[in-house]
Structures are given as C-alpha cells and as structure tokens.
Amino acid sequence: MGIITAVPNRILVTGGAGFIGSHTVRALVDSGERVRVLDSLRPPVHPPGRRPDLPDEVEFIEGSVDDRAALRAALADIDVVYHLAAYQDYLTDFSTFYAINTVSTALIYELALAEKLPLRRVILAATQAEYGEGPYRCPTDGTVYPAPRADAQLAEHRWEPACPRCGGTISPIPAREDVVHPHSPYAMSKRAAEECALTLGDRYGIPTAALRYSIVQGPGQSFRNAYSGALRAFTVQALHGRRPLVYEDGQQIRDFVWIGDVVAANLLMLHHPAVPTGSFNVGGDREVRVLDVARMVSAAIGTDLEPDVPGIYRVGDTRHIRSDVTRLRELGWRPTATQEDMVAAYVGWARAQPDMADTSIVAVRRMRELGVLRQAATR
Numbered sequence: 276m277g278i279i280t281a282v283p284n285r286i287l288v289t290g291g292a293g294f295i296g297s298h299t300v301r302a303l304v305d306s307g308e309r310v311r312v313l314d315s316l317r318p319p320v321h322p323p324g325r326r327p328d329l330p331d332e333v334e335f336i337e338g339s340v341d342d343r344a345a346l347r348a349a350l351a352d353i354d355v356v357y358h359l360a361a362y363q364d365y366l367t368d369f370s371t372f373y374a375i376n377t378v379s380t381a382l383i384y385e386l387a388l389a390e391k392l393p394l395r396r397v398i399l400a401a402t403q404a405e406y407g408e409g410p411y412r413c414p415t416d417g418t419v420y421p422a423p424r425a426d427a428q429l430a431e432h433r434w435e436p437a438c439p440r441c442g443g444t445i446s447p448i449p450a451r452e453d454v455v456h457p458h459s460p461y462a463m464s465k466r467a468a469e470e471c472a473l474t475l476g477d478r479y480g481i482p483t484a485a486l487r488y489s490i491v492q493g494p495g496q497s498f499r500n501a502y503s504g505a506l507r508a509f510t511v512q513a514l515h516g517r518r519p520l521v522y523e524d525g526q527q528i529r530d531f532v533w534i535g536d537v538v539a540a541n542l543l544m545l546h547h548p549a550v551p552t553g554s555f556n557v558g559g560d561r562e563v564r565v566l567d568v569a570r571m572v573s574a575a576i577g578t579d580l581e582p583d584v585p586g587i588y589r590v591g592d593t594r595h596i597r598s599d600v601t602r603l604r605e606l607g608w609r610p611t612a613t614q615e616d617m618v619a620a621y622v623g624w625a626r627a628q629p630d631m632a633d634t635s636i637v638a639v640r641r642m643r644e645l646g647v648l649r650q651a652a653t654r
C-alpha cells in the first residue's frame with residue numbers, strides 16, 4: 276500500500292468546506308497532497324453567496340454527496356476519500372439523516388465498483404454519538420448499557436441513568452469501540468454508514484477506517500449552527516452579554532477533542548504504514564463537566580456572567596459520554612490541547628468574527644417548538 280505514503284495522492288474530501296474538512300484540507304495541501312473538495316455549502320454553516328475559504332490549489336466542486344452525477348465527477352481519478360459531509364441536526368426530519376449520511380456512503384463504494392475507480396483508501400467521519408448513553412459500571416452487575424433516559428425521569432430532574440438490571444447507582448466508564456448503542460437519528464445514520472463502509476471496504480479491497488470523533492472544538496467551528504455544541508452556544512451567548520444556558524444540571528461529562536488532534540488522526544490514517552482499518556475513537560482522553568465549560572467561557576471572555584441552569588433538557592441527549600482512545604494511541608496518536616486551551620482558542624476566534632449573530636435565541640425557540648427542548652417540573 277505504498278501509494279498511501281507517497282506524495283502526492285489524489286484526495287477527495289467531501290464536506291471539505293466545513294469545520295473539520297477545511298482544517299483537514301489545509302493540512303493535506305501543506306503535506307503536498309492534491310486535494311479536491313465536494314461540498315454543497317449548506318446553510319446555516321455557509322451563508323448564501325459566500326465562497327468557502329480554501330487554499331488556491333484545491334479543486335472545488337459544489338454539489339451534494341447524495342447526487343450520483345456530482346459524486347461520480349468528484350471521484351474521478353481519486354485515490355483516497357475523506358468522507359466528512361454529513362447532515363447533522365437535532366430536528367425531526369429523520370429520513371434526511373439516512374438519505375445524506377448513509378446513502379452517500381454506500382454510493383462511494385457503488386461508484387468505485389461500477390466505474391472501476393482507482394480508489395484505494397476511504398476514511399470516514401463517524402461519531403461518538405454512536406455510543407448513545409455508553410457503558411457504565413454497576414457495583415452489582417458489572418458493565419451495563421443503560422437505555423436513553425425516559426422523559427418522565429428527566430421531567431423530575433432525575434438526570435442520572437440507573438442500572439438497567441438492578442436499578443442501582445452506576446458510574447460512567449470510557450466507551451471502547453466494540454459496543455455501540457446509537458439512538459438519535461443522526462447517530463443511527465452514522466452507525467449504518469460506518470457498518471456499510473467497513474463491510475464493503477473489506478469485501479471489495481478498499482481499506483476503510485471510521486474515525487469516531489467525540490465533540491470537536493477549535494477555530495472555524497461555525498457559530499451559525501447553534502443546535503449543537505456547548506462551547507459555541509456558550510460563547511455566542513456570553514459574547515452577546517447573556518448568561519451561558521446550561522441544560523440539565525450541568526454535571527454532564529464530555530470529552531472534547533481539539534481540532535488539531537482530529538486533523539492529526541485524519542492524516543495518520545493516510546500515512547500510517549499499516550493502513551489501519553476498522554473503527555477508532557478520537558477523543559480528548561479527559562473528562563470535563565459541561566457547567567465547567569460554561570464557566571471557562573465566561574472567564575476567557577472576561578465577564579462575570581454566571582451560567583444559567585434553569586432545568587431544561589434536550590430530548591435524547593446523552594447524560595455522560597467519554598471515549599477510550601487506546602486503539603488510536605497504539606498507532607502513535609495522542610491528544611495535545613487542554614480544555615482551557617480549546618476554550619481560549621475558540622473564544623479568541625469567535626471574537627474576531629465580524630458577523631457573529633446571536634443564533635442561539637432562534638435555535639432554542641425552534642427546539643422548544645419542536646418539543647426537542649423541554650422544561651423540567653418547577654420545584
């Protein structure tokens with residue numbers, strides 16, 4: 276598989292105008308690769324009429340990954356695909372998640388076979404969301420996988436999941452790659468895409484790796500998409516003089532990962548002599564509470580805005596999740612940035628953006644209308 280380490284490879288990055296995509300594209304160009312991007316420039320991440328900010332050497336095709344003709348044109352003469360384009364939201368158009376995320380993945384392999392393409396490597400953006408609530412340790416029952424918390428439970432401010440066997444208290448443990456329990460439409464569509472890619476890649480000799488990123492942070496993470504991403508929501512709110520709005524009680528555990536470390540993982544999958552295949556977690560390898568992130572944002576901005584914790588919750592949210600990154604560490608990768616570094620870098624970048632509207636007000640209103648965001652009973 277020497278071609279993968281030889282430079283230049285001809286590389287297609289779908290979703291290459293997005294947050295992770297554009298950072299990855301720049302790193303690929305800097306390391307001498309020839310890069311083509313296929314991106315539909317979807318709003319709200321891309322405001323209508325604005326060209327993506329990509330290096331001049333990059334060949335840009337505007338089109339959708341579920342459009343057979345556009346994907347066929349984008350795949351012509353390509354050695355390596357980074358499939359990063361995705362539909363990601365908290366809304367209720369369930370079929371769109373599959374139509375974009377899963378069908379496009381199958382289409383890459385379908386076209387590779389039908390057109391006898393020289394494709395020899397696929398690196399797929401998967402997600403920590405595939406773990407759902409993830410694994411927990413029960414003192415009585417060992418490792419258990421609780422189901423999503425019921426609405427009736429959350430409405431009573433009972434945020435912690437209980438042991439599905441004995442009903443007792445359980446503690447979260449880092450998720451390894453072998454067991455997934457996706458439950459959001461986004462995560463289910465990504466899971467299906469990953470299974471499709473790994474199975475077809477194996478069957479048809481196109482070595483495929485799926486990188487399950489945890490929540491990625493860094494400059495360029497669009498503040499226009501306010502439905503997800505605690506850091507961007509807190510930053511937008513605090514920079515507009517509003518208290519960061521924290522869901523549940525703020526004690527949720529997360530393991531945010533630095534964009535630079537994600538890019539390093541993406542490039543490692545291209546350059547590693549073993550051509551690794553299968554699923555790999557890409558996480559921060561440390562845990563942080565969401566409330567602490569909100570406080571870090573206020574500190575980085577230099578305001579004394581205290582987080583607002585009004586007891587609202589988002590249906591389907593995971594209480595705690597942290598990824599075990601042992602598999603990726605064994606390939607020589609390791610996370611580098613502290614949580615404080617990540618917050619400072621994002622706040623600094625967001626501050627410098629001239630058009631930072633307070634998108635979170637609209638997002639919160641819309642999620643309430645759709646019943647995605649709910650208020651727990653007043654106490």
Ligand SMILES: NC(=O)c1ccc[n+]([C@@H]2O[C@H](COP(=O)([O-])OP(=O)(O)OC[C@H]3O[C@@H](n4cnc5c(N)ncnc54)[C@H](O)[C@@H]3O)[C@@H](O)[C@H]2O)c1
Pocket residue numbers: 289290291292293294295296313314315316317318320321338339340341358359360361362363375400401402403487488489490491492497
């Ligand atoms: N950001 C995270 O925290 C995170 C975490 C886990 C997984 N991921 C995955 O990483 C990938 C990149 O995420 P991101 O944070 O850079 O998102 P992003 O929204 O910044 O970028 C996604 C890009 O894909 C493009 N796109 C969307 N639908 C498309 C379509 N049908 N055809 C072509 N292009 C399309 C968008 O225009 C955008 O430029 C996604 O697959 C996402 O699911 C991201």
